Each structure stands twice: as structure tokens, then as C-alpha cells.
Amino acid sequence: MTRRLPWGAMARMTGRRALFAAPVLLLVTFGVFAVAAASPFDPVKAYTGAAGLTASQENLDQLRANLGADQPFTTRWWHWLTSAVTGDLGDSTVMRRPVADVIAERIGWSSLLAVTAFALAILLGTALGVLAARRRGGLFDRCATAAAYTLEAAPAFWLGLLAIWLFALKLGVLPPGGLTDTGGDTVTAGQVARHLVLPAAVLGVSQLPWFFLYVRQGVADALDEDHVRGARARGLRERTVLGRHALRSGMLPMLTLVGSRVPELITGALLVETVFSWPGIAAATVQAAVSVDFPLLAALTVLATAAVLLGNLLSDLLYGLADPRVGFDG
Amino acid sequence: MTARSARRIRGTAAATLATALALTAAACSNPGGAGSGGAAARDGVVVGIAQEPETLSPLLGYGKDGNSKLFDGLLATDGATGLKPALATALPRVGPDGLTYTYTLRPGVTFSDGTPLTAKDVVFTYRTILDPRTNNPSRTELDALKDVRASGDRTVIFTLKYPYAPFAQRTVLGIAPEHIAGKQDVNTGPFTTRPVGSGPYVLAGWSKGEKITFKANPRYWGGEPEVKKLTMAIVKDDDVRATRLRAGDLDGAILPPDLAKGFAHDPSRRTVEAATHDYRAVTLPTHNKVAGDTAVRRALDLAVDRQAMVDKILGGAGKPAHGPVPTDSTWFAKGTERRHDLDAARKILDGAGWKPGADGIRVKDGVRAEFPLWYPSGDKLRQDHALAYASDAKKAGIAVKVQAGTWEVIEPRMEHDAVLAGGGSPADPDFDQYPLLKSTLAGDGFNNMAWYTDPAVDRALEDGRRTADPAKRKASYDTVQRRLAQNPAYTFLTYVDHVYVLNDDWNGPSTLTEPHDHGLGFGPWWNVEDWTPKK
Numbered sequence: 116m117t118r119r120l121p122w123g124a125m126a127r128m129t130g131r132r133a134l135f136a137a138p139v140l141l142l143v144t145f146g147v148f149a150v151a152a153a154s155p156f157d158p159v160k161a162y163t164g165a166a167g168l169t170a171s172q173e174n175l176d177q178l179r180a181n182l183g184a185d186q187p188f189t190t191r192w193w194h195w196l197t198s199a200v201t202g203d204l205g206d207s208t209v210m211r212r213p214v215a216d217v218i219a220e221r222i223g224w225s226s227l228l229a230v231t232a233f234a235l236a237i238l239l240g241t242a243l244g245v246l247a248a249r250r251r252g253g254l255f256d257r258c259a260t261a262a263a264y265t266l267e268a269a270p271a272f273w274l275g276l277l278a279i280w281l282f283a284l285k286l287g288v289l290p291p292g293g294l295t296d297t298g299g300d301t302v303t304a305g306q307v308a309r310h311l312v313l314p315a316a317v318l319g320v321s322q323l324p325w326f327f328l329y330v331r332q333g334v335a336d337a338l339d340e341d342h343v344r345g346a347r348a349r350g351l352r353e354r355t356v357l358g359r360h361a362l363r364s365g366m367l368p369m370l371t372l373v374g375s376r377v378p379e380l381i382t383g384a385l386l387v388e389t390v391f392s393w394p395g396i397a398a399a400t401v402q403a404a405v406s407v408d409f410p411l412l413a414a415l416t417v418l419a420t421a422a423v424l425l426g427n428l429l430s431d432l433l434y435g436l437a438d439p440r441v442g443f444d445g
Numbered sequence: 446m447t448a449r450s451a452r453r454i455r456g457t458a459a460a461t462l463a464t465a466l467a468l469t470a471a472a473c474s475n476p477g478g479a480g481s482g483g484a485a486a487r488d489g490v491v492v493g494i495a496q497e498p499e500t501l502s503p504l505l506g507y508g509k510d511g512n513s514k515l516f517d518g519l520l521a522t523d524g525a526t527g528l529k530p531a532l533a534t535a536l537p538r539v540g541p542d543g544l545t546y547t548y549t550l551r552p553g554v555t556f557s558d559g560t561p562l563t564a565k566d567v568v569f570t571y572r573t574i575l576d577p578r579t580n581n582p583s584r585t586e587l588d589a590l591k592d593v594r595a596s597g598d599r600t601v602i603f604t605l606k607y608p609y610a611p612f613a614q615r616t617v618l619g620i621a622p623e624h625i626a627g628k629q630d631v632n633t634g635p636f637t638t639r640p641v642g643s644g645p646y647v648l649a650g651w652s653k654g655e656k657i658t659f660k661a662n663p664r665y666w667g668g669e670p671e672v673k674k675l676t677m678a679i680v681k682d683d684d685v686r687a688t689r690l691r692a693g694d695l696d697g698a699i700l701p702p703d704l705a706k707g708f709a710h711d712p713s714r715r716t717v718e719a720a721t722h723d724y725r726a727v728t729l730p731t732h733n734k735v736a737g738d739t740a741v742r743r744a745l746d747l748a749v750d751r752q753a754m755v756d757k758i759l760g761g762a763g764k765p766a767h768g769p770v771p772t773d774s775t776w777f778a779k780g781t782e783r784r785h786d787l788d789a790a791r792k793i794l795d796g797a798g799w800k801p802g803a804d805g806i807r808v809k810d811g812v813r814a815e816f817p818l819w820y821p822s823g824d825k826l827r828q829d830h831a832l833a834y835a836s837d838a839k840k841a842g843i844a845v846k847v848q849a850g851t852w853e854v855i856e857p858r859m860e861h862d863a864v865l866a867g868g869g870s871p872a873d874p875d876f877d878q879y880p881l882l883k884s885t886l887a888g889d890g891f892n893n894m895a896w897y898t899d900p901a902v903d904r905a906l907e908d909g910r911r912t913a914d915p916a917k918r919k920a921s922y923d924t925v926q927r928r929l930a931q932n933p934a935y936t937f938l939t940y941v942d943h944v945y946v947l948n949d950d951w952n953g954p955s956t957l958t959e960p961h962d963h964g965l966g967f968g969p970w971w972n973v974e975d976w977t978p979k980k
Contacts, residue, residue: 162580164582171889174585174890175582175890210653211500212633220653283694284692287692291689292685294652297676297689298676394653398654402654
């Protein structure tokens with residue numbers, strides 16, 4: 116079934132969204148600076164760590180001036196923004212390095228984790244959802260649905276600890292954390308792949324229930340629709356009925372879900388990265404936030420916001436494609 | 446973002462994605478694999494630590510106590526409080542007025558990149574730290590230093606503002622290479638995370654939040670270490686650290702006493718308890734109507750059951766603290782121990798006019814004997830100490846209200862509210878006691894949190910740092926401790942041992958008397974460069 120894609124409409128929607136994204140990003144960074152400035156955390160205290168507990172007031176005041184922490188947040192925001200548009204993201208105080216370097220070093224590992232987990236959640240969720248929908252109320256459906264609700268309530272953090280306990284400690288088959296073997300100092304693809312299994316599986320499994328439940332519901336509803344029942348009545352093969360008719364309309368709600376799960380994926384990755392000592396961007400975000408590291412925090416927020424906006428755009432585009440009645444907004 | 450880093454981002458992302466897709470399947474089908482790596486290698490050691498350093502640059506404060514594996518100081522720590530020559534050929538020659546310190550450098554020392562280490566690098570290091578534009582939070586520790594200059598390639602002369610007896614202790618901090626660190630931004634340049642030093646190890650890699658790896662420096666002037674590879678895995682969570690130790694992923698780790706107990710009967714591992722100067726104490730702010738009253742302070746000193754805290758809170762891994770010096774230190778003033786004596790505490794309060802009210806809490810001139818006690822939230826050890834303190838105080842008729850908060854919440858209240866503080870440095874009594882007790886430092890950052898003022902103590906503290914005569918110094922610090930027994934500014938509670946568990950594979954692990962700070966350079970691996978394999 117080939118059909119010409121409505122490139123023009125899709126491009127127009129993407130353009131409109133991009134225009135809309137600029138003020139949103141601007142507002143979000145301003146908000147980040149305002150909230151961070153209002154937070155009770157003190158950047159100087161975060162910078163000095165334990166050494167600050169023995170430092171003299173003069174030393175601390177000097178640091179405050181050096182770090183620019185004595186300026187109002189609006190000044191700092193403007194300074195950050197004007198530098199950022201010229202390509203200078205500033206220096207991260209907590210990492211003692213340029214922000215661009217910090218992000219460059221970590222974003223690949225976070226993307227790897229998130230993409231693997233997401234792919235796992237979507238594929239497995241869809242497959243199980245279709246299976247469950249075919250015989251609603253059957254044994255498999257009841258077990259899978261119960262498990263999905265349980266998983267939905269289980270925090271990724273707890274799942275991670277459980278996975279470490281079972282696979283690393285009891286069975287000893289997978290490494291309990293890190294990007295590579297703790298004793299090694301080179302990053303090899305094989306090691307990374309082995310170390311990726313647990314965190315990606317935990318993150319994927321924590322996302323899986325939503326996809327499973329949506330697909331199960333969507334496909335089940337579709338199977339009850341007249342045209343599907345008609346198709347069945349005409350004696351079409353079960354595979355054709357499922358693939359052509361039920362799955363196509365049953366997948367619709369899931370497409371929007373793909374986009375809307377992005378924020379959840381980011382927060383989930385945050386916890387999973389922490390549990391598994393995964394050197395990704397999420398761990399840096401937490402550190403940047405509690406250390407009031409404005410330049411790093413702002414850059415990471417822009418990234419996260421952009422990811423969410425992109426996720427929404429993607430799901431709307433897919434939805435528009437899958438169901439032409441919806442069209443592309445505007 | 447620069448074009449270079451943008452390219453790197455795309456490159457990393459593309460490469461990692463490709464490997465992910467290609468190899469996840471392969472990894473899944475081969476779960477047996479090599480098991481947990483690292484621990485089996487005989488020439489390497491992997492240890493788990495709880496806290497990651499912010500930087501590895503000595504210019505920003507890393508390794509200031511001489512505990513860096515990457516850098517050498519002019520002198521080095523030798524056991525508990527002694528000093529031994531390192532980059533210097535001998536201990537410094539001190540001028541007769543105590544104002545000049547002259548060091549001669551060991552010949553033939555090079556940085557790990559092969560460049561010779563000279564007097565000019567020493568001068569560069571100290572001048573950079575003293576520069577106010579350098580974001581070094583420990584600069585105050587070099588307050589006594591006026592100037593440093595080189596005389597030829599191998600002689601360095603320090604000039605002090607005032608005679609400062611423990612100055613030599615400060616020269617254990619690492620020396621940075623001027624030809625590298627001097628050519629970049631000292632606060633954010635690559636040297637802060639990829640430093641080059643002259644120490645027994647060179648940095649092999651640092652994946653922030655995950656691990657730091659070191660490899661033996663073949664050019665090290667002290668000989669190449671036999672432990673060829675040293676990995677510090679950063680595992681913040683205590684339970685995860687214990688789990689990874691048990692799984693064989695780590696060779697050693699710092700653990701809370703209760704988790705360390707789980708390894709007690711494992712013959713392949715040993716548990717090491719390092720004695721410390723790491724005290725926990727309650728500040729008794731002079732400006733508080735109740736906690737500032739000398740009778741209340743003395744009564745609290747007698748009412749607390751320190752031994753019970755050691756037994757119950759520390760699980761025996763520690764000892765009672767009677768003052769800023771542990772009882773087993775040579776600086777301890779004998780006779781300043783305070784026995785737990787609730788009756789004596791009650792008598793002192795009765796005598797001072799604090800009469801029990803209807804609810805058992807004492808009252809004097811309409812003032813109820815109560816004050817708040819803060820501890821930093823999340824710190825279980827301090828919480829336990831605070832609760833035990835409140836319960837002991839209540840028995841004497843003093844209501845201590847325990848509250849948790851972040852340091853940002855606590856700091857503005859320190860002038861009037863009590864805090865469960867911690868600290869301690871074994872290197873010299875001046876390092877702890879001067880900032881803790883000097884009246885002119887009251888309310889200066891976290892110095893003198895109790896706003897303590899006692900002219901006799903002030904005088905003794907000055908005498909103690911200005912004379913080099915050990916007997917006179919001992920007398921000065923005895924005076925401080927005796928005054929503190931009569932008018933306690935703090936209720937010292939316990940010294941906390943640091944507990945480590947490690948595999949029994951090497952000869953050489955030992956412990957130092959550790960300061961409050963711990964992590965990278967302390968623990969049984971403080972001398973890892975001297976370890977030899979067990980046959």
C-alpha cells in the first residue's frame with residue numbers, strides 16, 4: 116500500500132512547531148534561572164563541597180564573585196543567552212569544564228540507553244498487546260494485564276535494585292553497573308553491550324505497561340468494529356484481519372503515546388542511570404540542579420525541552436499519517 | 446557550542462547507536478561472558494568510594510592533605526602525624542624567626558610527560574593558589590604564606606606573614622606543571638579533569654559519576670608501583686556498593702559499620718577499621734540564652750552517655766570524644782575526660798538556679814531550658830547522634846528539639862541554634878582548634894560555629910601556632926582543652942572510625958589516622974604504591 120506522503124502539510128506543521136518552539140525554549144530557560152535562583156541551594160556551597168565548611172568568609176565571598184553568583188539571575192540569564200546564541204555555552208561550575216564538553220561526553224550514552232529501552236518497550240509492548248487482545252479475558256491476557264498494572268506502579272529505581280540483586284548478585288550473569296568492566300580502562304563495544312542489558316531492560320520494562328495496555332485496548336476495540344468483524348466474516352485470514360485492519364486502527368492511540376512518553380522516559384532514565392552508575396546526561400542533570408550550576412542546567416533543560424517538543428511533533432506527524440482524517444494542525 | 450564539540454556529539458551518538466543495535470542481541474545470547482571483570486586481574490585493584498572529587502587539579506584544592514596519587518608534595522604524610530621528604534630532599538630549614546622555610550628539591554624528578562620538575566613549578570603552584578581569581582576553596586589554609594620564590598632550579602623559599610609552626614604540614618599539597626597548567630584557564634581548563642603530575646600513578650581515564658582509573662607511572666622517582674592499575678569506582682549508595690563488593694566487581698570499599706558486618710566471616714576478605722580524628726559534636730552557641738549558659742554546657746557535658754553512643758550508633762567502631770583531640774593522640778590533655786554522671790549534671794543545674802518545672806523541664810528566671818538542635822538532612826549518623834543527645838539531655842531536664850535541614854537552612858541559624866557538627870584533622874592541633882575556637886572567627890563561614898569567646902583560649906591558640914618548641918605547643922593545647930572542660934563551647938560526642946572491607950590479595954594495606962574528609966586518598970589504599978602481591 117504505497118501512498119504519496121503529504122510532504123507539504125508535514126513541512127508546514129514542522130515549521131509552525133519550530134517557530135512556536137523558540138519562545139517556549141526562551142521561557143523555559145528563563146524559568147530555570149528564576150527557579151534555581153529562588154531555590155534554597157547555594158552555588159558557592161555546592162562548588163566548595165566539604166572544603167567550604169572550613170573556608171573563611173573572605174574566601175567564600177571571593178568565590179561568589181568569581182563564579183558570578185552575586186549577580187541577579189536576570190543578568191546571568193541574559194549573559195548566558197547572548198553567549199549561547201554565539202555558540203558559547205559557558206563553563207560548568209560543578210564539572211569544572213566547558214558545558215559543551217560535558218554534554219558531548221555524555222549525551223551519546225544517554226541516547227543509547229533511552230533508544231534501546233524505548234525500542235524494547237514499543238516492540239515488546241505491541242507484541243504482547245496484540246497477543247492479549249486476540250483472546251481478551253483469556254489466561255494470557257489476565258496474567259499480562261495484571262503484570263502490567265503491577266509494573267506501572269513499580270518505580271524504576273526499585274526495579275533496578277531488584278535486577279541488580281537477581282542478575283548480578285544471585286545469578287552472576289550480568290554486570291551490576293557502570294559503562295564498562297570496573298577494572299578496565301578502555302571502552303569496547305562488547306563491554307558496553309553487556310553493561311547496557313540491565314539498565315536498558317529495566318528502563319524498557321518500566322515503560323512497557325503503557326504501550327502494552329494501549330495496544331491491547333486499541334486492538335481489542337478495533338476487533339469489535341464493524342469493518343473488522345465484516346472482514347472476519349468474509350473469511351479473511353486471522354493474520355490479515357489483525358495486521359491490516361485491527362492493528363492499524365488499534366495502533367493510533369499508541370502513536371500519540373510514543374511522543375507523550377518522552378518526558379517519562381527522561382525521568383526514568385534519570386533514576387536508572389543513577390542506580391547503574393551509567394555515565395549519561397541524566398546524572399549530570401541532577402548534579403547541575405542541586406549545585407545551581409546555571410550554564411549546565413540551562414543547556415540540559417533546553418535539550419530536554421527540545422526532546423519533548425520533538426517527541427510531540429513526531430507523534431502528531433505519525434498520527435496524521437496513520438489517520439488522514441486528523442490531518443496536520445493549522 | 447563549537448563546531449568541534451558538535452561534531453563530537455554527532456560522532457559519539459552515531460557510534461554508540463550503531464554498536465547498540467549491532468551488539469545488544471549478541472550480548473543477550475552470551476550472558477555467561479567474562480563475568481564481572483576487573484577483580485580477577487592480579488595486577489590491579491578496584492575500590493568503591495562514596496564521594497567523587499570535583500576536580501583532580503591541586504590548584505583547585507584536590508589532594509591538599511597530601512593524599513593524591515597523581516601528584517607529589519614537597520613533603521608527604523608518614524603515618525599519623527609525621528612528615529617525610531617527598532619532592533624535597535629533606536624537611537625544610539626554618540629561619541630563626543620562624544618566618545622563612547627553605548626547601549631543596551630532589552634532583553631528576555620529572556612529570557609523567559617527561560618534563561623536569563623544577564623550583565619554578567613549585568612557585569607557580571603556590572602563587573596560583575594564592576591568586577584570588579583561582580577558585581580554590583581551601584586558600585585560607587595558606588593564610589600564613591606571604592610569598593614564595595625560587596633560587597635556582599632546586600631551591601624554594603617560603604616567606605610567612607607571621608610565625609606559623611604547622612606550616613610544613615601545608616606543604617604536602619601537590620605540585621602542578623607550569624608548562625601545562627599555566628597555559629590554560631585554571632578554573633575550567635582541561636587540566637582540572639585531565640591533570641599531569643609527578644606522582645606514582647598517572648590518570649588513565651575519568652568517567653564522571655562512574656569511575657576514575659589510574660595506571661602506574663613508569664617514570665616515578667620512587668620506583669614503578671607493583672599495583673599496575675588502580676580503579677576508583679564511584680558508587681554513592683551504600684547498599685549498591687556492598688552488593689558490588691559481594692558480586693566480586695570491587696576488591697574493596699568503604700562501608701557503614703552495619704553493612705561491613707556482613708563480610709565479617711568471609712575468609713577471603715578483611716575488615717579494616719581506620720581510627721580517625723573525625724568527631725561529631727554539638728555546637729552550643731554563646732548567643733543562645735540556654736545553650737550559652739556555662740552551667741547548662743557543663744551539665745550537658747556530664748549528662749551525655751558517650752560510650753552508649755559508640756556502642757549503639759557506631760556499633761563499636763569509634764570512641765568517645767571529650768574534646769577536639771582524641772584520647773589516644775599525643776596532643777591529648779590528660780584529665781580532661783568527662784565521665785557520664787547524670788547526678789553531677791543535675792547538681793550543677795540545681796546550683797545554678799535551673800529548677801525543674803511541672804513537666805520536668807527546668808526553668809530559670811522564666812526561661813525554659815530548651816534549644817533547637819539541627820542536623821543536615823539525610824545524614825543518618827548525625828541524626829542518630831542528635832536523637833541520642835536529646836534523649837540524654839532530657840534526663841537532666843533540658844529539652845533539645847531535634848530538627849533536620851539543609852546547610853542552606855541551618856547556616857543562618859547557627860548564631861542562636863545548636864548544630865550537630867563534624868570535622869577533624871589529625872595533621873596538627875592548630876588546623877582544627879584555631880578555626881573552631883578563635884573568637885575573631887566567630888560566625889566566619891563555618892568557623893567557630895558556637896561563637897565561642899574566651900581570652901585564655903585565644904591566647905593559647907596564638908601561642909600554639911607561633912612557637913616551634915613542641916613542649917610549649919603541648920602546654921598551649923593543654924590549656925585550650927582544660928578551658929574547654931570548664932566552659933565547653935561544644936559537647937564533643939564521638940570519634941567515628943571509618944570502616945573498609947577489602948580482598949586479602951596484597952601485602953601492604955594499612956591505615957592512617959584519618960581526617961573528617963575521606964574518599965579518594967584515604968582508606969587502606971592510601972599507600973597502594975607500596976603494595977606487593979601475596980604469593
